[in-house]
Amino acid sequence: MLARMLIITPSLRLPEHELVERFLRADGPGGQHVNRTESAVELRFDVAHSTALPEDLRARLLALHDRRLNLQGVLVLQARRFRDQARNRSDARARLAAWISAALRVPKPRKATRPTRGAVERRLEAKRIGARRKRARGRPDADA
Numbered sequence: 247m248l249a250r251m252l253i254i255t256p257s258l259r260l261p262e263h264e265l266v267e268r269f270l271r272a273d274g275p276g277g278q279h280v281n282r283t284e285s286a287v288e289l290r291f292d293v294a295h296s297t298a299l300p301e302d303l304r305a306r307l308l309a310l311h312d313r314r315l316n317l318q319g320v321l322v323l324q325a326r327r328f329r330d331q332a333r334n335r336s337d338a339r340a341r342l343a344a345w346i347s348a349a350l351r352v353p354k355p356r357k358a359t360r361p362t363r364g365a366v367e368r369r370l371e372a373k374r375i376g377a378r379r380k381r382a383r384g385r386p387d388a389d390a
Contacts, residue, residue, distance in 0.1 A: 254343050255350065260298045265342075266290040267335065272326040286326035289338040294319025299346075306349045321345070 251259040272286035293299070293307050293315065308319055315321050325338035361369075 252339055252343060254346050258298070258300075258303075258346070258350075260291070260296070260342075260346075264291060264296055264298060265339075267338075269331060270324075270326075272329075272334075283331075285329055285331045285334060286324065287331065287334040287338045289323045289325065289335075289342060291321045291323075291342060292319065293321055302352075303346070303349060306352075307346065310349065312345075 250262040252262070252265060253259050266289070268288040268290070269284035270286040270288060271281065271284050293304060296304065299307070307321075308315070312321070314323060321342070323338050323341055325334040325341065327337055328334050
């Protein structure tokens with residue numbers, strides 16, 4: 247039997263048992279039936295303890311400081327955009343896949359640069375001109 251998986255990329259797949267779904271009653275439109283239907287989905291994924299994620303990707307995800315990531319390293323996504331549960335489930339899974347895919351791209355390290363001598367001189371000259379202009383706005387001297 248083939249285990250169900252959430253496919254992020256052809257080489258990265260999340261096993262179904264690492265995703266925890268909880269169904270809630272959604273707010274918003276829906277008529278009388280809305281108070282009895284649990285159509286909203288809360289998807290939890292334990293980033294810190296996932297066996298499917300490579301170590302460098304896990305570290306990048308945990309360093310994101312995303313408000314949906316709690317202190318234990320669990321990502322909590324809520325999907326309540328649609329009126330039916332199936333569409334909210336697929337929406338939550340698609341958002342999880344997009345979040346992980348975005349972290350797959352390794353950021354380029356920043357190279358320290360210095361301004362050119364000409365740029366420094368232009369900046370300082372502009373500051374001198376501004377200072378002269380502001381000095382000229384002051385009160386005229388009393389002894390003149």
